[in-house]
Amino acid sequence: MANLLKRRRPTLFTAIAATVATGVAAYAYAKRKMHPELPTVAHVDLHKYKGLWYEVARLPARFEKGCQHVTAEYKLRPDGKVQVLNTCHKEGLNGPVETATAIARSVDASNSKLKVQFFWPFEGDYWILDLDHADYQYALVGEPSRKNLWILSRMPHLERSIRDRLIAHARDLGFPVDNLIYTPQPMNEKP
Secondary structure: OHHHHHHHHHHHHHHHHHHHHHHHHHHHHHHHHHOOOOOOOOOOOHHHHOEEEEEEEEOOOHHHOOOEEEEEEEEEOOOOOEEEEEEEEOOOOOOOEEEEEEEEEEOOOOOOEEEEEEEOOEEEEEEEEEEOOOOOOEEEEEOOOOOOEEEEEOOOOOOHHHHHHHHHHHHHOOOOHHHOEEOOOOOOOOO
């Protein structure tokens, strides 16, 4: 009887390993099906992308709760990374201002996929999904889980037809655009 149990242990271990492997594969397949690959733009010229951007709309995020008049400013560093300065006004234009700084680095040759680090060792994805390649006047930015999405513009306000096209593109990519928050920006501010 003891010999029979010894012979069954490898079989039992193999069966358990196969079950776990099947479960992991099924989970990975379901996750991939739920969030298919997220396409980015073919190329981003970081020299053209740098500068001040106004947030036109965003998906709700804990770190931006109550934010109005949101801007992001990007500066190229000598090492090729990007210095990030995000600014948020909490109670209108005259309310308290919160800022957050980060460093971003490109993770692919196209410069369309970046990793942003606000504090070590954590990094977040910043993928450029749509971009005005002619003048770099607007951008659609998100990340693979589809939890974060931003519509950015060089001006405080973006032409409605462009905004609607970017929203439709984000919807096609699987983002929950019905949850977008349209960021209040000053009416007469000039960049």
